[in-house]
Amino acid sequence: MRLSCYFMPTLREAPSDAQIVSHQLMVRAGMIRQEAAGIYAWLPLGLKVLKKIEQVVREEMDRAGAIEVLMPTLQLADLWRESGRYEAYGDEMLRIKDRHDRDLLYGPTAEEVITDIFRSYIKSYKDLPKNLYNIQWKFRDERRPRFGVMRGREFLMKDAYSFDIDEAGARRSYNRMFLAYLNVYARLGLKAIPVRADTGPIGGDLSHEFIILAETGESEVFAHRDLVEMGAPGPDIDWDGDLQDLVDQRTRLYAASDEMHDQARFEAEAPEDKRMTARGIEVGHIFYFGEKYSKPMKALITGPDGKDVPAQMGSYGVGVSRLVAGIIEASHDEAGIIWPDSVAPFGAAVVNLRPGAAEVDTVAEQAYKALIAAGKDPLLDDRDDRPGAKFASLDLVGVPWQLIVGPKGVADGVVELKRRASGERQTLPLDQALKVICG
RNA sequence: CGGAGUGUGGCUCAGUCUGGUAGAGCACCGCGUUCGGGACGCGGGGGUCGCAGGUUCAAAUCCUGCCACUCCGACCA
Numbered sequence: 001m002r003l004s005c006y007f008m009p010t011l012r013e014a015p016s017d018a019q020i021v022s023h024q025l026m027v028r029a030g031m032i033r034q035e036a037a038g039i040y041a042w043l044p045l046g047l048k049v050l051k052k053i054e055q056v057v058r059e060e061m062d063r064a065g066a067i068e069v070l071m072p073t074l075q076l077a078d079l080w081r082e083s084g085r086y087e088a089y090g091d092e093m094l095r096i097k098d099r100h101d102r103d104l105l106y107g108p109t110a111e112e113v114i115t116d117i118f119r120s121y122i123k124s125y126k127d128l129p130k131n132l133y134n135i136q137w138k139f140r141d142e143r144r145p146r147f148g149v150m151r152g153r154e155f156l157m158k159d160a161y162s163f164d165i166d167e168a169g170a171r172r173s174y175n176r177m178f179l180a181y182l183n184v185y186a187r188l189g190l191k192a193i194p195v196r197a198d199t200g201p202i203g204g205d206l207s208h209e210f211i212i213l214a215e216t217g218e219s220e221v222f223a224h225r226d227l228v229e230m231g232a233p234g235p236d237i238d239w240d241g242d243l244q245d246l247v248d249q250r251t252r253l254y255a256a257s258d259e260m261h262d263q264a265r266f267e268a269e270a271p272e273d274k275r276m277t278a279r280g281i282e283v284g285h286i287f288y289f290g291e292k293y294s295k296p297m298k299a300l301i302t303g304p305d306g307k308d309v310p311a312q313m314g315s316y317g318v319g320v321s322r323l324v325a326g327i328i329e330a331s332h333d334e335a336g337i338i339w340p341d342s343v344a345p346f347g348a349a350v351v352n353l354r355p356g357a358a359e360v361d362t363v364a365e366q367a368y369k370a371l372i373a374a375g376k377d378p379l380l381d382d383r384d385d386r387p388g389a390k391f392a393s394l395d396l397v398g399v400p401w402q403l404i405v406g407p408k409g410v411a412d413g414v415v416e417l418k419r420r421a422s423g424e425r426q427t428l429p430l431d432q433a434l435k436v437i438c439g
Numbered sequence: 440c441g442g443a444g445u446g447u448g449g450c451u452c453a454g455u456c457u458g459g460u461a462g463a464g465c466a467c468c469g470c471g472u473u474c475g476g477g478a479c480g481c482g483g484g485g486g487u488c489g490c491a492g493g494u495u496c497a498a499a500u501c502c503u504g505c506c507a508c509u510c511c512g513a514c515c516a
Contacts, residue, residue: 012465012477013451017509037508091440092515109516142515143440157516209516285516319516335476353475388476395476406475416475 001346003381007044010393021216022328023148025337029397031324038145038153045397046324048345050156053323054135056187056342057158064180064239066131066160071113073137077103079112082297092140106139111293111315114161118311119299125165128301128311129173133160135320149321150281150329156321163311165301167290170312174206174288175243177316179233181210181284182250186232188323189340190330193223193280195255199287206314210284211257214329217279222261224253224270257282281326288314337398338421347376348437349399353387353406363415364405367430371403374438395420401437 014024026032031046080086094106135158145153162173185192190212197207254269294310331338352364371378381390404416417433418425
């Protein structure tokens with residue numbers, strides 16, 4: 001992409017209503033624009049990152065055996081009346097009437113719709129397990145939206161729903177999602193801690209929140225340090241095998257957010273040098289809720305004994321749009337955003353320091369075309385602007401590599417290569433610089 | 440929903456207390472000089488001061504009502 005032809009409206013100053021760093025940087029980098037409280041338009045740069053995160057989530061869901069569907073944003077109130085949640089949900093649900101005076105709602109989540117789909121087609125235990133997910137916009141009319149897309153009213157969520165014949169099966173489904181989530185966060189360059197979450201009336205230990213570490217995060221987490229060091233299981237585990245050990249390793253060690261924290265237990269279960277207290281952001285929540293929806297909505301499965309039983313369900317959510325902000329909270333400096341390579345909006349930027357100078361233009365074009373050919377989706381900064389302004393805006397938007405082409409270097413047959421994350425620079429011939437970027 | 444605050448060109452803000460010709464910086468347009476970390480000079484365009492009433496010779500400024508947005512609290516991907 002040639003920057004002179006692109007739409008990347010960066011700002012030198014942050015709007016006064018942006019309070020946290022990710023919100024400020026997203027607005028300054030021209031990623032989002034607020035349209036109303038908690039409602040944002042995604043500008044080209046923001047949309048690129050959002051889609052990259054979405055794709056990472058999709059790939060890890062697919063790997064773990066989940067199957068993608070797309071459910072509508074607008075749902076029928078009648079389905080929610082079946083589950084009993086239409087009245088219970090309260091003012092957070094955006095209620096709408098169509099021209100026939102029929103009650104609709106903008107979905108805040110999709111248990112009812114997915115249960116309706118499931119019960120229409122699946123009747124036998126032989127067709128289980130099934131895990132269906134979608135990545136779709138949700139709307140929750142929060143009393144107090146805030147912090148940009150971190151807590152918007154409209155947000156992009158990946159929500160998966162598992163169906164099993166019994167509790168043992170549901171636990172296997174749960175374990176797959178538990179481990180898949182850790183892989184997602186690892187690929188996004190994040191350190192994530194699974195903490196036990198409140199399961200409500202169902203009880204049991206099958207609910208976890210995933211908290212990514214960020215100094216500016218809202219929640220406080222208390223965890224055994226080994227849990228953080230342990231990291232993700234990686235993609236090559238046997239997804240159809242017994243995953244219980246892998247999950248147990250990660251749930252045995254103490255981890256709690258502030259609302260579930262028990263200091264005495266923390267001290268009993270983690271030696272002093274292993275006790276870690278940190279701040280973080282909740283970016284995922286998984287839980288098993290059994291028959292909560294399948295029973296009232298009559299999603300019944302015939303078992304091997306010929307008897308009908310309600311499907312055992314679980315649901316698994318990742319805040320995709322929140323992750324955009326979460327990654328920035330976890331990875332930025334004074335100059336701007338530092339994207340992990342996996343979600344950076346562009347692979348590299350070729351900075352032409354002197355557009356119009358023939359020799360410089362030639363080398364910059366050559367570098368740009370080579371990076372396109374290598375699939376690096378480069379940005380060519382061909383703006384008629386001063387070098388300082390270019391460096392500042394490229395640092396701000398966080399492109400991982402800057403390949404700097406200027407008159408001095410071109411005269412000597414070299415370019416400068418700068419790594420955004422470390423600030424490290426090196427001067428070298430173009431072909432070598434390209435090799436470094438392309439790995 | 441309780442408490443607090445803010446609404447003035449695209450952005451950051453001054454001006455409001457003490458009513459009297461709407462301002463600055465950034466951004467934008469033109470010309471020139473510049474050009475390796477957000478340049479400089481000269482010229483220019485752009486604002487019914489959130490909305491509606493009211494007081495007054497006169498309202499961004501005072502009064503009343505409404506709306507929007509932000510922050511703190513309780514809830515949440």
